[in-house]
Amino acid sequence: MRMTSIRRRPSSPATLYRLIYRSQNDIPAIEIGREIRSILVSSRHNNAANNVTGALLFTASGFAQVLEGPRDVVELTFERIGADRRHSDVMVLSFTPTERRCFPQWWMAFCGQTASVDPFSEQNSGNPPLTNLHTATGGDILRLLEKLIQREDEWIAA
Amino acid sequence: MFEHQEAAVRDDTAVRAPDGLMNGNKVPGRGFSDRPKAGLATAMLARLPLAVVAIDADLRLLYWNERAARLFGVPSLMVAEHPSLQTILPGIAGIAPAQQNRIAEFCATRVAAAREGTNEQACRLRLSCGRAGRLGVQTIAMAPGAWMVVFDDGSLAPEAHSAAPNAGDAWLDSLTGLGNRRHFNRVLQDTLDDASSESRHAILLLDLDRFAPINDTLGHSAGDALLCLVSQRLRRELRDDDLLVRLGGDEFAILIQNGDSAAAVATRVGDMLSRPFLVEGHVVNIGASIGVVLFPAPDTTADDLMRHADLALYDAKNAGRRTWRLFEPAMAAEARERRAFETDLRKALALGEFSLAxxxxxxxxxxxxxxxxxxxxxxxxxxxxxxxxxxxxxxxxxxxxxxxxxxxxxxxxxxxxxxxxxxxxxxxxxxxQFEDSDRLFAAVQSAxxxxxxxxxxxxxxxxESSFLAREAHVLETLHxxxxxxxxxxxxxxxTGYSSLSxxxxxxxxxxxxxxxxxxxxxxxxxxxxxxxxxxxxxxxxxxxxxxxxxxxxxxxxxxxxxxxxxxxxxxxxxxxxxxxxxxxxxxxxxxxxxxxxCAGGMEGPEQPRFTAEEPTVTPIGKTA
Missing domain, CATH: 3.20.20.450 (EAL domain)
Known part of the structure; x- marks a missing residue:
C-alpha cells in the first residue's frame, strides 16, 4: 500500500452541500408519534434559523434524511443530529457540494406513514422499490423523497 | 451538591473589624487604630488564609483582604469604586467558565438569604483545570447595613488563583480546552487519596481508531477539528462531575467518581465515537478503543491505575478496536510475562541461544x-x-x-x-532492517x-510489508x-496489499x-x-x-x-x-x-528421509 499523503484542500465553509444519511429508529413504538412530532418541530425551528433545508423520511426500518445548506452549518447540524440517541447505526450515504437545493422551500418534510404518504404504498403503485432503508443508496433516497414531497404538495393543493 | 462547612472564622478580632469599615475606611487596617493591638489585628485580617469581604445592603464591596483580591482577580485599585459582589463573583480565578454563573448565583443567594443572621454553605465547583473544588461561603451580619462574607477557598487549587495570569494554561489542553495529562494525574491522585472502601471510581482510557490516516490524508487542520468534535461528543456523554481530559495526540481519559457504571459509559461513549463525523466537507468514520480500570483497589497507586488502564486499552485494540475492555489482573500478569519474554529475547543472542536451520x-x-x-x-x-x-x-x-x-x-x-x-x-x-539502509548494506557486505x-x-x-513505509527509500536500498x-x-x-504494483x-x-x-x-x-x-x-x-x-x-x-x-x-x-x-x-x-x-511415474520413497525436530517452519521476518 502506498502511504502517500494526499492533502485535500477544504472547501469554503459557505459552499452549498447536500448530506444524505440513514439510520435505525430506536424510538419505542408507543412513543413514535410524539417523538417524531418533537423532532420535526425542533428541526423546523433550528433549520429555519440556519438556512438549512431538507427532508426527513421515516419508515418502519428507520430514518433517512437529506440536509442542504452551507457546509459548516450542515456539519454542525449533523453533529447534533448524529449523536441523537433516538437513532443508531447512523450511516452517511453522501456528503457533497451541490449547485442547487433539491428541497429549497422545505425546511423539513415529514414523509411518514401517514394517510397521505407512505413509502410502502409508493412501491405498490409501481414506483422504485425501497423495501429496506439499509440497502438504499443516497440516490435512491433522494429520488424517493423528491417524489413523495411532490405528492404531498399535490395532496395539500387538492 | 451543597454541603455544610465548619465555621470558617473563629477569630473574634476579625469579626469586630467592621467598626472601622463603618467609619468609611476602605483600606484595610485604618479602622483598627483606636483599639489596642489594632495593627496586629489588621495585619491578621489582611493576611488571613481566607477571602474576607464586607458588603453593604446593595451587595457593594466595602472592604476586601488580600486573599479575596487574589481569589476574585480584582485589582486593589478598584476598591474605591465599590463594585458589586455579583459583578466580581464570576471572576473567581480558576473556575471553569461554565460554572462562573453558578457560583455567582450561589453566592448571591447565600448572601441575600443571610442578611438577617449567620449563614454557612459550601458550593462544590469544577475548576477550569477540571479539578473539583469546594468554596465555603459564610455570611455574618456585623452592624445594620453591613455584612461580612468569608470565602473558604482552601480546597481550590492554589495555582488556580496564584499571581500568574496564565497559571491555568499549564492544566489545559490548548486545542480542545479540556484538561491535560498533568491535570488528570493531579485529580486522580486527589481522588485516590480521598477514596474510601465505599468509593466506586473508574478510569476510562480512550484511543481513537484510525486517526493517523485522517491526519495524513485530510491534513492537520481537519485532524484538529476532528479532535475538537470528539471532545465535544465525549463531554456531552458525561456528567458535569466526570473529568474528561485529552492526554495528548488522539488519547483521552475520563475519570468517573461514584458515577454511572463504567461499562455503561464505555459503551455509550464508544457508540458515539463510532458514528460518522463531518469534518471540513469530508465524512470521517473513526471509533475508539477503551481501557477501563475500577478503583480503589488494594495496594494500587495512581501510576498502577494508569498502567492497568493502558493494558486494558491494549487488549481492546487487540480485540479488533471499536470496543472496550475492563482491566483484569491477568492482564498485568501477561504484561509481566511479556516483559520477561522480551528480556530473554534481548539476551538470547549474546547467550548463543539462536541457531539456523x-x-x-x-x-x-x-x-x-x-x-x-x-x-x-x-x-x-x-x-x-x-x-x-x-x-x-x-x-x-x-x-x-x-x-x-x-x-x-x-x-x-x-x-x-x-x-x-x-x-x-x-x-x-x-x-x-530497511529503516537503517546503510547499516543493512554494511552488514550484507561484511557477511x-x-x-x-x-x-x-x-x-x-x-x-511486501517492507514497502509499507518509505517505499522509495526501500527501493533505492534494494537497487x-x-x-x-x-x-x-x-x-x-x-498475502499482502498491492502486490502487483x-x-x-x-x-x-x-x-x-x-x-x-x-x-x-x-x-x-x-x-x-x-x-x-x-x-x-x-x-x-x-x-x-x-x-x-x-x-x-x-x-x-x-x-x-x-x-x-x-x-x-x-x-x-x-x-x-x-x-x-x-x-x-x-x-x-x-x-x-x-x-x-517423471512422466507417468508417481513412485519413489514416500517421504524424504531427513526430518528436523521442529514441527513448524517460519523464517525470520515472517509472522504467520
Missing amino acids: YQAQLNVRTQTVTGFEALLRWFHPIRGSVSPVTFIPIAEEIGCIVALGEWVLREACQAAAQWPNGLAVAVNVSPR LQTSGIAPTRLELEIT RLRACGIRIAMDDFG QLVSFPFDKIKIDRSFIAGLGRKADATAVLRAISALGSGLGMTTTAEGVETKEQAAMVAADGCTDIQGYLIGRPIPASQINLFLCQYILENRPSWM
Whole structure:
C-alpha cells in the first residue's frame, strides 16, 4: 500500500452541500408519534434559523434524511443530529457540494406513514422499490423523497 | 451538591473589624487604630488564609483582604469604586467558565438569604483545570447595613488563583480546552487519596481508531477539528462531575467518581465515537478503543491505575478496536510475562541461544537442489524451543531484530561457504532492517567478505510489508544491493496489499508464492488459477517462481504443471542443521530422485528421509 499523503484542500465553509444519511429508529413504538412530532418541530425551528433545508423520511426500518445548506452549518447540524440517541447505526450515504437545493422551500418534510404518504404504498403503485432503508443508496433516497414531497404538495393543493 | 462547612472564622478580632469599615475606611487596617493591638489585628485580617469581604445592603464591596483580591482577580485599585459582589463573583480565578454563573448565583443567594443572621454553605465547583473544588461561603451580619462574607477557598487549587495570569494554561489542553495529562494525574491522585472502601471510581482510557490516516490524508487542520468534535461528543456523554481530559495526540481519559457504571459509559461513549463525523466537507468514520480500570483497589497507586488502564486499552485494540475492555489482573500478569519474554529475547543472542536451520529449494526442471533458505530457531534453556511465529514479531517490535538479522546474515553466509559451490543461501530480511539502509548494506557486505562467498549466491527474501513505509527509500536500498550481484526475492507473495504494483516497481529475481495457495490446491478452484497467473506474471517479468509449503507429490506435480520454476517444502526436505547439509545433498542425489516429476511415474520413497525436530517452519521476518 502506498502511504502517500494526499492533502485535500477544504472547501469554503459557505459552499452549498447536500448530506444524505440513514439510520435505525430506536424510538419505542408507543412513543413514535410524539417523538417524531418533537423532532420535526425542533428541526423546523433550528433549520429555519440556519438556512438549512431538507427532508426527513421515516419508515418502519428507520430514518433517512437529506440536509442542504452551507457546509459548516450542515456539519454542525449533523453533529447534533448524529449523536441523537433516538437513532443508531447512523450511516452517511453522501456528503457533497451541490449547485442547487433539491428541497429549497422545505425546511423539513415529514414523509411518514401517514394517510397521505407512505413509502410502502409508493412501491405498490409501481414506483422504485425501497423495501429496506439499509440497502438504499443516497440516490435512491433522494429520488424517493423528491417524489413523495411532490405528492404531498399535490395532496395539500387538492 | 451543597454541603455544610465548619465555621470558617473563629477569630473574634476579625469579626469586630467592621467598626472601622463603618467609619468609611476602605483600606484595610485604618479602622483598627483606636483599639489596642489594632495593627496586629489588621495585619491578621489582611493576611488571613481566607477571602474576607464586607458588603453593604446593595451587595457593594466595602472592604476586601488580600486573599479575596487574589481569589476574585480584582485589582486593589478598584476598591474605591465599590463594585458589586455579583459583578466580581464570576471572576473567581480558576473556575471553569461554565460554572462562573453558578457560583455567582450561589453566592448571591447565600448572601441575600443571610442578611438577617449567620449563614454557612459550601458550593462544590469544577475548576477550569477540571479539578473539583469546594468554596465555603459564610455570611455574618456585623452592624445594620453591613455584612461580612468569608470565602473558604482552601480546597481550590492554589495555582488556580496564584499571581500568574496564565497559571491555568499549564492544566489545559490548548486545542480542545479540556484538561491535560498533568491535570488528570493531579485529580486522580486527589481522588485516590480521598477514596474510601465505599468509593466506586473508574478510569476510562480512550484511543481513537484510525486517526493517523485522517491526519495524513485530510491534513492537520481537519485532524484538529476532528479532535475538537470528539471532545465535544465525549463531554456531552458525561456528567458535569466526570473529568474528561485529552492526554495528548488522539488519547483521552475520563475519570468517573461514584458515577454511572463504567461499562455503561464505555459503551455509550464508544457508540458515539463510532458514528460518522463531518469534518471540513469530508465524512470521517473513526471509533475508539477503551481501557477501563475500577478503583480503589488494594495496594494500587495512581501510576498502577494508569498502567492497568493502558493494558486494558491494549487488549481492546487487540480485540479488533471499536470496543472496550475492563482491566483484569491477568492482564498485568501477561504484561509481566511479556516483559520477561522480551528480556530473554534481548539476551538470547549474546547467550548463543539462536541457531539456523536450512530448508532445501529444488529446481523443477533440472530436478536439482539450487540452494537453502536459512530459518531462525530459538532454544531457551527454560522455555525450550520457542516458535518464530511467537518471537519474531516481538523482536521486530522491540527492535532487536536488526542485530538478530545481522547475525543471521553472517551465520548463513559462513554456512554457505562450506557448501558445494553454486548452491545459494536465502536469508530473510525484516522490514525493520530497511529503516537503517546503510547499516543493512554494511552488514550484507561484511557477511559476504567474511565468508568469502560470491554475492550471486546470496539471496535476500523480503516481504511486501517492507514497502509499507518509505517505499522509495526501500527501493533505492534494494537497487544498491542488487547492483552488487545479490539476488532479491519477494517472499510470501499474495498475502499482502498491492502486490502487483510492487512486483513491477522492482526487478525481483524471484517470487515466492505463499504456502496458503499451495495448501489450497485441489481444494479451492481458484488456487490453481492464482498459481498459474503468478507463474505467468513471473515468467513475463523475468522472475523465477518458487512454490512454498509443498508437502505432497500431488502438490508438487500440480505446481510444476502450473508453471512454477522451483519448489520448497517438506516433500523436498524439512529444515536441517548446517552440519547435515552435505549428507542431505548426497542422499538426495542417491535416493530421493523426484520420480513424481517423471512422466507417468508417481513412485519413489514416500517421504524424504531427513526430518528436523521442529514441527513448524517460519523464517525470520515472517509472522504467520
